[in-house]
Amino acid sequence: GAGVSQSPRYKVAKRGQDVALRCDPISGHVSLFWYQQALGQGPEFLTYFQNEAQLDKSGLPSDRFFAERPEGSVSTLKIQRTQQEDSAVYLCASSLAREFYEQYFGPGTRLTVT
Amino acid sequence: RKEVEQDPGPFNVPEGATVAFNCTYSNSASQSFFWYRQDCRKEPKLLMSVYSSGNEDGRFTAQLNRASQYISLLIRDSKLSDSATYLCAAYSGGGADGLTFGKGTHLIIQP
Numbered sequence: 001g002a003g004v005s006q007s008p009r010y011k012v013a014k015r016g017q018d019v020a021l022r023c024d025p026i027s028g029h030v031s032l033f034w035y036q037q038a039l040g041q042g043p044e045f046l047t048y049f050q051n052e053a054q055l056d057k058s059g060l061p062s063d064r065f066f067a068e069r070p071e072g073s074v075s076t077l078k079i080q081r082t083q084q085e086d087s088a089v090y091l092c093a094s095s096l097a098r099e100f101y102e103q104y105f106g107p108g109t110r111l112t113v114t
Numbered sequence: 115r116k117e118v119e120q121d122p123g124p125f126n127v128p129e130g131a132t133v134a135f136n137c138t139y140s141n142s143a144s145q146s147f148f149w150y151r152q153d154c155r156k157e158p159k160l161l162m163s164v165y166s167s168g169n170e171d172g173r174f175t176a177q178l179n180r181a182s183q184y185i186s187l188l189i190r191d192s193k194l195s196d197s198a199t200y201l202c203a204a205y206s207g208g209g210a211d212g213l214t215f216g217k218g219t220h221l222i223i224q225p
Binding site: 031033035040041042043044045046048055056059091102103104105106107108 | 118148150156157158159160163201203211212213214215216217218
């Protein structure tokens with residue numbers, strides 16, 4: 001079946017621009033996660049949704065980062081006034097339920113801020 | 115100190131050999147553990163889940179040692195296609211919903 005998809009796959013933004021990254025989770029998956037992966041590092045947790053509710057946003061690095069999942073399926077991660085330190089791969093993952101199941105990752109969006 | 119630590123390697127191993135690497139975790143509340151494989155410029159792909167003492171899947175064996183707070187991954191009869199970065203992840207629950215990842219161990223299988 002279809003896995004997690006993300007778009008765009010690559011994004012170049014000038015410093016100060018706003019960007020929006022999209023995630024389509026696996027159909028039927030209740031839980032959705034966003035992670036940030038810098039070069040040479042493991043993914044770092046950003047935020048978690050159960051259906052449309054954002055239950056954990058403890059990993060968002062600043063108030064410039066905002067995520068939503070209004071209908072409990074597709075999610076968007078928005079970064080306002082991008083900075084060079086925001087350059088990273090943004091990974092979305094989904095899992096079947098709140099009771100913890102394995103997370104499956106999408107291909108990521110590689111963001112470069114110039 | 116990072117919550118999940120891995121030896122970054124690289125581990126250079128001849129094809130056909132057995133290789134093992136460990137991952138240590140500092141949060142004793144961690145409930146479940148996962149090994150992911152990540153190829154260059156690709157997403158992490160789930161390799162194995164470890165909920166109790168261990169798990170085996172073909173050439174791969176993962177073991178959990180709660181007393182010493184580490185998990186290990188053993189790869190037998192290694193193949194060239196096993197070359198990748200192996201990420202260890204821990205889930206703690208209790209409101210901390212995301213996985214905590216190590217930096218990964220880079221494995222190179224040599225012909």
